[in-house]
Amino acid sequence: MMSRRSLLLAPAVLVRPQAVQAQSPPARFTRGLGVHHMMNWPKYDANTGQYEFPPFEGDQFKLLDSEVACIRDTGFEFVRLTVAPGIFLQSNGTRFEELIFILEKNLDKFLNAGLKVLVDFHPTDQVREYSRINLIREPQGALFQRYIDVIGIVAQKLGQYRSGDVGLELMNEPALEDAGLWQELLRKLYIAARMKAPNLPLIMTGCLYGSWRGLIQLDLAPFLSDTNLLYAFTFYEPFIFSHQGVRDERYFRDIRWPASLLNLRKAQANASSLVDADTSLNILERQKERIRVTYQLQRYVQSASGPQTLHDTFDKVSKWAKTILPQQILITEFGAVRTYGSYQGAPEEDRFDWLSTVRLEAERRGWGWALWAYSGPSSMTFAGDGRTKSLDSTSVRALGLKAGCMQHGGAVH
Secondary structure, eight states: OOOHHHHHHOOOOOOOGGGTOOOSOOOOOOEEEEEEEEESSOOEETTTTEEOSSOSOSGGGOOOHHHHHHHHHHTOOEEEEEEOHHHHHHOOHHHHHHHHHHHHHHHHHHHTTTOEEEEEEOOOSSSGGGOHHHHHHOTTSHHHHHHHHHHHHHHHHHTTSOTTTEEEESOSSOOOOOHHHHHHHHHHHHHHHHHHOTTOOEEEEOHHHHOHHHHTTSOOGGGTTOSSEEEEEEEOOSHHHHTTTSGGGTTOOSOOSSOOHHHHHHHHHHHHHHHHHOTTOOHHHHHHHHHHHHHHHHHHHHHTOSHHHHHHHHHHHHHHTTTSOGGGEEEEEEOOOOOBTTBOOSOHHHHHHHHHHHHHHHHHTTOEEEESOSSSSOTTOSBOOSSOOOBOHHHHHHTTOOOOTTOSSOOOO
């Protein structure tokens, strides 16, 4: 009989998909919330480029039982728990077993409160060795093979939970444009997971960073007889609206939705002013940024982005998915930057309209969804405004949730 340690470290053996396909009814994951702070940013040493142990100790990784109860009572049915693959890839022996124990402990916290859990293997660029690009840079290399092995081990552990309560997302937002190559990599991940967990719901994503455009390039034929798969995409379109004020969209302010020519002049003035005020830019960079923001704003207005274009986009996914059940489609992330603290995001009425339109379009089709994200260092945080852990009332209303817990500015502690 194999020891627990031997079982954890046993390599995955690839077999034909037909030999391992699940026959369970499709799992249902309807209304979800991303939980991104508990296991996605382990402690690491910037000098050595290695993760540290213990990796998840500190207030920044905590989620109180009262917060979990609030998530449930607000009306969410599941959480999408993001997990950093890198620390699993780095670890062996007792340290790997410790990570499995931490994962199981966090699962129990949610399951005991009556919430389902999707475990999302969510690569980041926190440690370069395990970055999103490096994971799939060499499909035949040792790192990706190790990733396959880890997926199999984790799937086996998750498969021991009651069917339909827990699912596994094989890789979030793969950094790959080649649909054919991603199809092959996904097939390997699928087989590694399914052979170890015949009835575990598995979440499959497309190339192009998990977008709907990547998903509809996925060939469903090899997987159609497996009834316990969900097909997922993340959705932030239009990006200039959802991410205004941060990252590449940092020069955009007061971008309205739906897109309107009336908003163009004001948005252009705001962007130009912010570019001019950015002292980190030299003269040439400033000129390039002015051209870029002008071009992006013009494209946004020309796109006529609004409820109809969103409806048409989701129709393309529905057409691709006609051979599977509607409940097998899941939007694993969507959200828009809020205005709080140092963040200046979308106008509240427009953020409400966009969130509610995405939610209603998904629900009309029978799809599930998960809002991004509960808390952490995020401009889209659902719980918190930099001072308290009060819930974002705009999101609560837009998603048809229940106001009540943590709604009056009081901290949960």
